[in-house]
Amino acid sequence: MDTQPTPASLARALAGVLGAGEVQSLARLTGGATKATWSFDWVGAQGREPLILQQTPPRAADLAPGAQRPPKLDAAQDAAVMDAARAAGVPAPRVRHVLAPDDGLGCGYVTDRVAGETLGRRIVSDAAFDAVRPALAAQAGEILAAIHRMPVGGLPFLQRLRAADELAIYAALLRGHERTHPALAWAIRWIGERLPREERAGVVHADFRTGNLIVDPAQGIRCVLDWEIARIGDPMHDLGVLCMRSWRFGGAGEAGGFGSREALYAAYERAGGGRVDPARVRFWEAMSNLKWAIACVRRGLAGTGGEGNVELAAIGRRLEEPLWDFMTLATAKE
Template structure:
């Protein structure tokens, strides 16, 4: 039987209201519960309350997710530890596994009212206060109202990270510790999808690894999009599902990953120079083991990690764990991440063949015109020209994702045969049967060197011609 979305929404709303009334009394009535866009591993909901407070944010575990994410009870624990350490974070109202959640589930909420709704309907969740501010990278990087916040970003980000890394990991025993290279390589192997460019990254990381640092509590996803700012300050660090115990340089390297600059000029999150963030970090007592060299190694690792996560997110859709146009589209971001990785490692971007085109293909017999690519383009034009103007919020966001996915499909229909033939010639020149053998031989060291790097760079270029043609012609900021 197909679930009724309306019934599910009402059960979530009733469960949230039980928890909100436990925290706020009569002011905890739920006026509205609205699902927000984005979120690779959580579904996120905005909760508006009747009592006039800024409201709440509900995050729920969803299928698929990302490798290494923690449960939401552990996420609540690290949020509380971060708040105690002086890191700006939202206040936790309730989380799965908390006593208040168990009491509400059994109908023993503080209000004493009988027969409260079943909070178990929320599954794995964390409910926090909603902090006023802006998290959109486009706004934070470009809007005039955030100029002062941009100027203070390096100092505030460095100070927040120093406070975070000062937490005794023993106070948050729920957090995992792991070797990042082995972990993400195992994740990629489990997916069974070879990526020679990522193997080049793994090989570099193995031979350039910095000395181990004292383990610290690491956020794991410290970047624009997960940072809430107002006009002049960092108000909150959000989305702690990748928190773990590791090297403190990881958070600073992840902040530098090009995907998280969103077109901004600063290496640190598109906003600031990483040297300025490091200076503030050290001035606030951050680990001296976090050097520019260590940050660069973790920046390379961050690109490999994000590439693996892109593959994993697409796999969640393809496997049926969660059918989602958003997750499907993320798989095609992998090529952009691979090009960013090769840029970091000094592998030049090869020229684009002069005969490549992304124009619509003619129909081939016995089919009538228009051809497949033209039909795909027509549907895309319909989505952008008519559907997008009639919808808003998450549906508008997903409409844009769907339209972009159709543009990718049209280019693959048009160019796919020629690009496949060119890739076959590259593999033959290297003496390998397919990408799987190429990736395996890069890993075992039997195929390395400039010729291999050039062939991999050409393959990444061809993927970008389909997935992100603007990225082919040079790096974005």
């Protein structure tokens, strides 16, 4: 694939992949600091079909040999998880084609394009979503219950990560950048002293949050995006991520900015997700704030020097937000 492909060259390559037909209305979508997402219409034998091209760059070699990375699925694995999710009744993207080396498009896949909104601030505050917003927490609970019931037999590549594993990986990532930060050091120690005992495990999306959900003003949640860091772990992890203040986008609801924890938890249990342990959810909310803070450090440093990357540098400046949220959770009365 060209270093800076033009829309025309992408359209030609897509036509070669999809067969007899024509690519129309190809446009790069905004958002995403590392991936390239293109929207287009495919006009072929079935008529006009709205599709998405997702291109994922190869992972940077920024760790010492043998060092453990956070989970990051390749395109074929990502597609396999989405297929398994759909088979389990989860509204995930329908994969049309996984890119091969000779497709000339790099790594990634083509999926159906689902209509709706992903911008968090609009979902939690725009009047267009007023009618559906009260139902979103319950919908999220039902979807998470379905994710956590997914069979794992056909997904042998998913890493099994306990809370202690997550902490070890992210603490090592921070040490690798040789950055000393007293608040991060205290947060790592706090988490290490409160690791929950092992209970049940299941498929965990690990980034289930407002911004990764396609929401329709009439139907609610229509699709769950961004499965590339899925793993096997504690299901309470997903509920904790959804409740992080960073992903409420100014909304009042503690669940995603759009609803209450109580509505989320009750729907999850009704849908067969199992008993919700609120304290365990709070632990994972705190852990996820620590991980996001460390990710801000890493992305911020990746966006400095040389040509740099303004978006990555801007993410780095957000470090204090998840740190503040972590401290709020850690110092709250239990």
